[in-house]
Amino acid sequence: MDQFLQTLMGALAIGSLYALIALGYTMVYGILKFINFAHSDVVVLGAWGSLVFARWAERTAGWSQTPWYLGGVVLIAAMVLCGTVGFLVERLAYKPLRRAPRINVLITAIGVSLFLQNTGQLEAVFGTRPASIPRLVGDRTIAQIGLVKIEMLDVVGLFTALSFMLGLDWLVFRTKIGRAMRAVSFNPQTAGLMGVPVDRVISFTFVLGSMLAATGGFLWALKYSQVNQPADTGWTLLGLKAFVAAVVGGIGNVRGAMLGGLAIGLLEQFGSAYLSSSLSDVYVFSLLIVVLLFRPSGILGSTAVEKV
Amino acid sequence: MLEIRDLVVSYGAVRALHGVSLRVERGEIVTLIGCNGAGKSTTLRAVSGMVRPASGTIEFEGRSIARMKPHEIVRLGMAHCPEGRGIFANMTVEENLRLGAFTRDDAEGIAADHERALTLFPRLRERLRQSAGTLSGGEQQMLAIGRAILTRPRLLLLDEPSLGLAPQVVRTIFQIIREINAAGTTILLVEQNAHMALKVAHRAYVLEVGKIEMEGPAADLAASDEVRKAYLGVA
Amino acid sequence: MSHETPPTPGLVSSLVRGYMPFVVAVGVAIVMQVVVRPNVDPYPAKLLLDIGINCILAVSLTMVNGFTGQFSMGHAGFMAVGGYASGAITYYTSMRVWGAGEARGGVLSGMLGGEGLPWLTVGDGLFLFSLIVGGVVAAGLGYLVGLPSLRLKGDYLAIVTLGFGEIVRVVIQQTSPVLTSAEEVRQATILQLPTHVGGSLGFSGIPYYTGLFWVYLGVCVTLIVAFRLKTSTFGRAFLSIRNDEIAAEAMGVNTTRYKVWAFVIAAFFAGIAGGLFSHTLGVGLSPEAAGFLRSFDVIIMVVLGGLGSISGAVAAAIIVTLLPEWLRGVAEYRMIIYALALILIMIFRPKGLFGVREVWDRATWAWLSRRKSGTGARGGARE
Numbered sequence: 004m005d006q007f008l009q010t011l012m013g014a015l016a017i018g019s020l021y022a023l024i025a026l027g028y029t030m031v032y033g034i035l036k037f038i039n040f041a042h043s044d045v046v047v048l049g050a051w052g053s054l055v056f057a058r059w060a061e062r063t064a065g066w067s068q069t070p071w072y073l074g075g076v077v078l079i080a081a082m083v084l085c086g087t088v089g090f091l092v093e094r095l096a097y098k099p100l101r102r103a104p105r106i107n108v109l110i111t112a113i114g115v116s117l118f119l120q121n122t123g124q125l126e127a128v129f130g131t132r133p134a135s136i137p138r139l140v141g142d143r144t145i146a147q148i149g150l151v152k153i154e155m156l157d158v159v160g161l162f163t164a165l166s167f168m169l170g171l172d173w174l175v176f177r178t179k180i181g182r183a184m185r186a187v188s189f190n191p192q193t194a195g196l197m198g199v200p201v202d203r204v205i206s207f208t209f210v211l212g213s214m215l216a217a218t219g220g221f222l223w224a225l226k227y228s229q230v231n232q233p234a235d236t237g238w239t240l241l242g243l244k245a246f247v248a249a250v251v252g253g254i255g256n257v258r259g260a261m262l263g264g265l266a267i268g269l270l271e272q273f274g275s276a277y278l279s280s281s282l283s284d285v286y287v288f289s290l291l292i293v294v295l296l297f298r299p300s301g302i303l304g305s306t307a308v309e310k311v
Numbered sequence: 312m313l314e315i316r317d318l319v320v321s322y323g324a325v326r327a328l329h330g331v332s333l334r335v336e337r338g339e340i341v342t343l344i345g346c347n348g349a350g351k352s353t354t355l356r357a358v359s360g361m362v363r364p365a366s367g368t369i370e371f372e373g374r375s376i377a378r379m380k381p382h383e384i385v386r387l388g389m390a391h392c393p394e395g396r397g398i399f400a401n402m403t404v405e406e407n408l409r410l411g412a413f414t415r416d417d418a419e420g421i422a423a424d425h426e427r428a429l430t431l432f433p434r435l436r437e438r439l440r441q442s443a444g445t446l447s448g449g450e451q452q453m454l455a456i457g458r459a460i461l462t463r464p465r466l467l468l469l470d471e472p473s474l475g476l477a478p479q480v481v482r483t484i485f486q487i488i489r490e491i492n493a494a495g496t497t498i499l500l501v502e503q504n505a506h507m508a509l510k511v512a513h514r515a516y517v518l519e520v521g522k523i524e525m526e527g528p529a530a531d532l533a534a535s536d537e538v539r540k541a542y543l544g545v546a
Numbered sequence: 547m548s549h550e551t552p553p554t555p556g557l558v559s560s561l562v563r564g565y566m567p568f569v570v571a572v573g574v575a576i577v578m579q580v581v582v583r584p585n586v587d588p589y590p591a592k593l594l595l596d597i598g599i600n601c602i603l604a605v606s607l608t609m610v611n612g613f614t615g616q617f618s619m620g621h622a623g624f625m626a627v628g629g630y631a632s633g634a635i636t637y638y639t640s641m642r643v644w645g646a647g648e649a650r651g652g653v654l655s656g657m658l659g660g661e662g663l664p665w666l667t668v669g670d671g672l673f674l675f676s677l678i679v680g681g682v683v684a685a686g687l688g689y690l691v692g693l694p695s696l697r698l699k700g701d702y703l704a705i706v707t708l709g710f711g712e713i714v715r716v717v718i719q720q721t722s723p724v725l726t727s728a729e730e731v732r733q734a735t736i737l738q739l740p741t742h743v744g745g746s747l748g749f750s751g752i753p754y755y756t757g758l759f760w761v762y763l764g765v766c767v768t769l770i771v772a773f774r775l776k777t778s779t780f781g782r783a784f785l786s787i788r789n790d791e792i793a794a795e796a797m798g799v800n801t802t803r804y805k806v807w808a809f810v811i812a813a814f815f816a817g818i819a820g821g822l823f824s825h826t827l828g829v830g831l832s833p834e835a836a837g838f839l840r841s842f843d844v845i846i847m848v849v850l851g852g853l854g855s856i857s858g859a860v861a862a863a864i865i866v867t868l869l870p871e872w873l874r875g876v877a878e879y880r881m882i883i884y885a886l887a888l889i890l891i892m893i894f895r896p897k898g899l900f901g902v903r904e905v906w907d908r909a910t911w912a913w914l915s916r917r918k919s920g921t922g923a924r925g926g927a928r929e
Contacts, residue, residue, distance in 0.1 A: 189399045
């Protein structure tokens with residue numbers, strides 16, 4: 004029973020992380036109809052950005068113990084950084100290719116991804132050695148159920164992820180800009196006829212997705228003691244799994260991404276705990292292949308017939 | 312109000328419009344008729360900015376709009392109901408209607424127009440919370456026009472409103488078009504159903520293979536032998 | 547244009563009909579090994595070898611990405627499978643039969659020495675056999691992966707192939723250590739041996755058969771097949787799929803069958819390239835050989851050269867192999883430069899350097915002198 008609860012906790016934690024990152028993939032796919040391979044590199048940027056900023060803050064302020072609000076400030080800084088990068092990437096690399104065949108955009112996305120990774124690895128930027136973020140959240144155990152400890156860190160992480168997801172849901176479904184986003188994702192041309200400034204909405208979507216990625220990166224850095232170099236394959240795997248989550252939930256569907264993230268988290272954690280842990284990646288990819296073959300529209304997606 | 316001069320539009324290497332000129336005066340209903348592929352929809356698309364002309368001028372209330380983007384043109388007081396309705400099937404009827412008012416911020420005016428649209432199309436009131444994709448063709452057309460009402464345009468571009476609709480529904484739609492015009496909206500109507508179009512319009516143009524072949528008061532064109540033979544199915 | 551009446555000739559027979567080009571291929575390969583290699587320093591010779599292997603990879607990926615417009619991102623997976631399979635065959639057969647795992651090739655094999663050796667030996671036969679088996683295994687995997695996946699649309703196929711490459715990598719990582727003593731090898735059953743390919747530590751000890759002869763034989767055969775594929779009825783079918791899949795389907799082209807065929811053939815040659823790679827002196831075969839970084843390397847070559855241009859792929863393979871040499875001084879920035887080049891090419895020259903055309907088509911160079919024609923419609927084609 005204890006193992007079950009522990010695994011469940013882990014699944015919720017990592018699942019919410021996947022969900023945050025999956026939201027970025029799904030929003031960009033929904034609005035521009037392509038898979039932004041460079042998204043995972045924005046997550047890395049979020050993680051490293053948080054790390055660097057937190058360390059710098061610590062050094063310059065000379066605190067003996069980090070104040071409680073530093074976490075929030077670091078997160079906002081990371082979001083601003085990633086939002087800006089996302090905006091620039093969209094404007095400079097993707098916008099010129101709005102009418103290009105899909106294969107070209109995919110390749111450009113790969114190019115952007117490689118660019119971000121390798122620029123991040125330069126010594127002048129983040130370097131190639133792993134690092135860790137200073138303690139931003141207290142090291143307390145909040146509660147204990149049986150042998151299962153509920154850490155402050157997990158609670159903060161889950162709370163942050165959930166509030167962002169709820170916030171996004173509110174934005175997309177209950178506001179004017181959200182309607183505009185959904186209109187553009189359905190048909191950009193007609194949306195333009197409604198007076199929706201399509202380019203600006205697309206940029207906005209990108210920035211939002213990047214900010215969510217920043218949050219994902221920030222939470223990752225908090226949770227794991229070591230943040231690896233930008234080109235480490237672990238990051239690409241993280242991105243891929245989040246992408247699988249988006250597909251499983253129904254690509255282009257915001258609530259689907261949240262559901263998918265949870266599903267992948269559960270699959271991965273329970274698979275590792277009860278079957279074999281070294282094959283956790285294989286479970287996730289196998290699920291992707293199964294979904295694509297039998298229900299490509301995902302859990303919440305609707306099968307759209309391609310009009311000729 | 313709207314002045315088009317020598318408009319040339321190409322899709323890649325294919326030239327769709329070979330120098331079209333027409334004008335729409337305030338308060339009129341002007342119709343553009345012609346068979347499939349003549350370039351009627353292209354003309355509307357050029358006006359609303361969906362397609363950039365190769366050459367020629369388009370002036371709306373004295374302002375040149377040929378190089379502007381659609382969302383900028385709409386803000387000037389124009390609305391375009393595109394071919395195939397263009398409703399957003401991923402949103403509810405209510406959300407579709409609200410999108411029509413995207414460029415406006417006068418809450419009272421929006422509420423009034425909202426009421427007006429639902430009064431004109433009572434069937435939409437019943438279906439406000441339904442997904443727009445589940446509506447019938449006729450209802451979707453009503454939604455598209457209702458949405459256009461919420462834009463409160465001074466000029467409304469209608470692209471083939473009768474397409475795929477049952478005759479009774481078509482009559483209703485055209486009746487409403489008359490009402491909207493009477494309430495002060497100028498209309499440029501593109502139609503394949505020449506019969507209905509010529510009944511409702513003040514003036515008409517006949518477009519054939521990218522060129523204006525005839526123009527004049529609608530009644531005159533409806534009576535002309537040429538038009539009757541070619542478009543009204545009268546031997 | 548002549549109208550081909552059905553039934554169309556079988557794919558394999560149309561590819562191997564006419565043996566003259568293959569004879570020429572053997573000739574070229576022999577010249578490379580016997581004339582070029584001894585007269586060139588070891589380092590440039592190694593570069594020539596690398597260029598050859600990259601050519602095979604690039605041309606084989608062109609068959610999928612270029613000809614049919616599908617986007618496969620797991621090409622390295624096929625290469626790795628071929629490399630591991632052929633490596634296991636040569637290594638363990640050598641151990642079983644001769645008790646030791648070193649190469650027993652003739653003059654035409656390997657990159658070193660060769661005086662006094664016969665032209666071809668039994669060892670060479672073993673190597674050729676293992677290469678082909680490696681290719682066939684990769685092709686079989688290509689069929690398994692391709693058949694279900696090629697029904698998917700572009701983006702999804704890309705992800706599935708990416709996932710495939712990763713699965714191959716992870717699975718290889720799970721394998722057991724290589725058996726190093728002849729005793730162990732003799733005692734193990736045939737089915738057990740393939741599982742002992744080193745896991746994450748890599749497969750070391752594969753005999754060094756690869757030399758300029760084998761590589762350039764492979765290059766020539768790949769080129770012959772690729773050209774025949776492109777100019778045959780099949781090539782036209784591929785191109786029709788690439789241009790508009792739905793229209794092709796409506797014309798009666800069984801798109802899935804052709805896409806799968808292209809996939810399988812490409813996988814075969816990737817497997818061959820893998821086999822050549824794993825038997826090269828100084829190379830360490832590891833699970834990373836199946837990873838997406840390696841797949842990206844090949845994708846960069848194909849994109850640079852032009853999606854669909856065979857000669858373009860060759861040119862790009864040469865450039866990409868030599869680039870690290872030229873960029874020695876700025877090694878840190880190499881990948882960044884690649885990445886920027888990729889982005890810029892996609893924006894300004896989206897069809898790659900040569901597009902679908904070959905280097906010798908005059909139209910390829912026309913863009914240098916052609917002025918931009920008039921504005922097109924912003925809206926593009928109707929929805």
